[in-house]
Amino acid sequence: MASTTRTLPHPPSAAAPAALDGAAGRWLLPSFSDCLFLAVLIWIYSSGSGGWKGLLADGDSGWHIRTGEYILANRAVPHQDLYSFSKAGAPWYAWEWLTDVIYAALHQAAGLKGLVLLSAVVIALFAWTLLRQMAWRGSSTFVVLGVTLLCVGASSIHFLARPHVFTLLGVAVSTWLIEADRRQPRTTVWLLVPLTVVWTNLHGGFLALIALLGLLVVGTAIEALWTWQWKPVLRYLGLGTACAAASLVNPYGWQLHVHVAAYLRNDWIKDAIQEFQSPIFRSESMLQFEILLFLGLAVTFPLLSRRQVTPALWILFWAHSALTSVRHAPVYVAVAAPLIASMVVRHRSDFGLHL
Numbered sequence: 001m002a003s004t005t006r007t008l009p010h011p012p013s014a015a016a017p018a019a020l021d022g023a024a025g026r027w028l029l030p031s032f033s034d035c036l037f038l039a040v041l042i043w044i045y046s047s048g049s050g051g052w053k054g055l056l057a058d059g060d061s062g063w064h065i066r067t068g069e070y071i072l073a074n075r076a077v078p079h080q081d082l083y084s085f086s087k088a089g090a091p092w093y094a095w096e097w098l099t100d101v102i103y104a105a106l107h108q109a110a111g112l113k114g115l116v117l118l119s120a121v122v123i124a125l126f127a128w129t130l131l132r133q134m135a136w137r138g139s140s141t142f143v144v145l146g147v148t149l150l151c152v153g154a155s156s157i158h159f160l161a162r163p164h165v166f167t168l169l170g171v172a173v174s175t176w177l178i179e180a181d182r183r184q185p186r187t188t189v190w191l192l193v194p195l196t197v198v199w200t201n202l203h204g205g206f207l208a209l210i211a212l213l214g215l216l217v218v219g220t221a222i223e224a225l226w227t228w229q230w231k232p233v234l235r236y237l238g239l240g241t242a243c244a245a246a247s248l249v250n251p252y253g254w255q256l257h258v259h260v261a262a263y264l265r266n267d268w269i270k271d272a273i274q275e276f277q278s279p280i281f282r283s284e285s286m287l288q289f290e291i292l293l294f295l296g297l298a299v300t301f302p303l304l305s306r307r308q309v310t311p312a313l314w315i316l317f318w319a320h321s322a323l324t325s326v327r328h329a330p331v332y333v334a335v336a337a338p339l340i341a342s343m344v345v346r347h348r349s350d351f352g353l354h355l
Contacts, residue, residue, distance in 0.1 A: 033131050040124040055116045055161040067094050068104025077251040093259045098201035099163035119161040122169055127152050129172040130337055139341040147341045154289035155330035167205030171334040174209050196246040204260045206247055208331055213240035219310030226307050279326040289329050296336035299343040311339050
């Protein structure tokens with residue numbers, strides 16, 4: 001997977017004062033990715049008729065705040081239903097309890113605007129991380145910007161003040177750490193273990209990391225059939241096991257995993273809740289997702305020809321997941337976009353592009 005890493009250049013500007021030359025100037029002048037971070041923030045706060053209020057379009061934000069207030073008041077995570085009239089006292093899982101506490105604290109300090117600001121910053125960090133990862137992979141500035149804008153548009157269906165924004169950022173960070181370790185093994189990949197602990201208590205999307213690591217083990221094992229290098233397989237098997245064990249560090253233990261699995265398999269939820277259904281390709285965001293979907297499926301062929309099985313498995317798995325449930329479309333985008341950007345540049349002649 002050797003490639004030449006190129007850094008995105010700073011945007012052109014007027015002649016800077018002499019005081020900004022050298023290292024100090026590099027810290028004070030905004031980079032290309034910094035500009036994107038600010039642009040996404042501004043777009044979130046100004047787009048649509050409601051502006052920042054659009055992040056509150058989902059009513060789930062309200063009960064997350066209430067649950068967090070209960071936890072802060074009682075110093076305990078609830079195990080029984082707090083809200084249902086017909087099933088009062090029934091077993092219940094506040095499986096996003098840490099986000100609930102953060103939301104409640106922000107609401108007490110700054111009202112709903114505090115929730116919106118946090119969510120907007122996390123979303124902007126998600127876009128920033130994708131852009132930086134694409135640049136790290138050696139993609140050209142033109143391709144990086146184009147793919148990033150498609151990613152922001154396709155993921156905007158889930159730009160809401162809800163806990164799943166942490167999963168978007170978590171997937172982008174995790175895939176970057178894994179790919180960096182696949183290029184050159186290093187200890188930083190083990191940061192995924194404490195990340196799993198935090199992620200598990202923020203949002204149930206921590207299972208996306210477990211799936212990525214499981215596919216990593218399978219893909220690495222298949223790749224080892226050509227190289228006969230089995231050490232990476234054992235390394236990632238150990239990493240996956242450690243992260244799976246770390247996900248047990250939550251108020252409900254292994255019962256949380258059973259509950260989440262049952263929740264995702266529930267037929268009533270699949271039939272009644274739109275985000276658990278297949279995407280409807282009518283909106284602009286879904287058109288952008290469709291473009292990334294076709295590009296992702298196209299790059300699996302050069303990936304497999306280079307015997308890069310793991311990224312191909314990632315794309316195929318999350319493409320299938322996104323087509324069966326639209327809530328997985330942003331996860332597919334986070335996984336596939338950096339691979340698309342790097343492969344488009346590397347095999348631009350195969351796609352008929354001249355960059």
